Amino acid sequence: MHMQLIAIPTFTDNYIWLLRTTQQAIIIDPGDAMPVINYLQKEKCQPAAILLTHHHWDHTDGVALLKQHYPDIAVYGPNETKDKGINHLISDGDHIVIGTFRFLVIAVPGHTLGHVAYYCKPWLFCGDTLLSGGCGKIFEGTAQQLYHSLNKLASLPDDTQICCGHEYTLSNMKFAAHILPTDPDIQHYLHEVIKRRQQSLSTLPSLLSTEKKINIFLRCNSIKKTQTILPANSLSSPEILFATLRQLKNSY
Numbered sequence: 001m002h003m004q005l006i007a008i009p010t011f012t013d014n015y016i017w018l019l020r021t022t023q024q025a026i027i028i029d030p031g032d033a034m035p036v037i038n039y040l041q042k043e044k045c046q047p048a049a050i051l052l053t054h055h056h057w058d059h060t061d062g063v064a065l066l067k068q069h070y071p072d073i074a075v076y077g078p079n080e081t082k083d084k085g086i087n088h089l090i091s092d093g094d095h096i097v098i099g100t101f102r103f104l105v106i107a108v109p110g111h112t113l114g115h116v117a118y119y120c121k122p123w124l125f126c127g128d129t130l131l132s133g134g135c136g137k138i139f140e141g142t143a144q145q146l147y148h149s150l151n152k153l154a155s156l157p158d159d160t161q162i163c164c165g166h167e168y169t170l171s172n173m174k175f176a177a178h179i180l181p182t183d184p185d186i187q188h189y190l191h192e193v194i195k196r197r198q199q200s201l202s203t204l205p206s207l208l209s210t211e212k213k214i215n216i217f218l219r220c221n222s223i224k225k226t227q228t229i230l231p232a233n234s235l236s237s238p239e240i241l242f243a244t245l246r247q248l249k250n251s252y
């Protein structure tokens with residue numbers, strides 16, 4: 001069965017992801033309904049389900065209108081999305097089977113407390129936890145929670161395709177190059193991303209193997225004093241480095 005991954009851009013920098021076969025589609029984090037409905041109508045494709053990663057409006061606001069258009073649609077989400085139109089409550093470790101697709105639910109608190117990711121080999125839909133070159137802001141959880149969540153995602157196979165919620169890669173890579181100014185992998189990737197964005201091309205999905213090289217938030221256990229502009233006390237443990245980086249990124 002041919003499976004296809006589609007990214008529908010919306011708002012200024014969000015992506016709504018669609019995973020589809022010829023007849024069926026699964027929609028991940030529809031913050032907006034009309035771009036999705038337009039796509040489905042043009043493609044004569046029936047949506048089977050919506051998956052929600054967390055409760056923020058820019059990931060959930062399209063659900064109501066999609067349900068009006070497609071009343072039989074199944075809507076999966078964690079407890080924190082219970083007033084966002086879900087009809088299937090899911091939690092960590094659940095397996096969701098929709099047609100030929102099978103998803104594993106992975107709890108990844110930090111950005112929000114009930115945030116989940118959905119893994120359907122090789123695709124990972126991780127909302128606002130792991131972003132390309134960076135990670136989401138900590139709105140509800142702690143730095144330690146988000147650090148632990150990112151490590152969980154980093155333990156997936158290297159060929160995992162990271163399908164995150166935002167096109168923030170350029171800003172993340174500029175920050176990474178500021179923190180590790182002489183790192184060849186980061187310099188190289190920054191230039192790659194600048195080129196892609198100049199041509200209005202997406203930088204997503206990205207490969208987990210790439211993220212392990214260029215995402216400083218996934219490298220907190222190996223960054224050395226000689227590589228970085230950071231003071232030595234922020235390198236005393238991977239958790240402290242992670243919290244420092246996340247804090248600095250907020251105001252960069």
Ligand SMILES: [Zn+2]
Nearest residue numbers: 054056111128
């Ligand atoms: Zn969010």
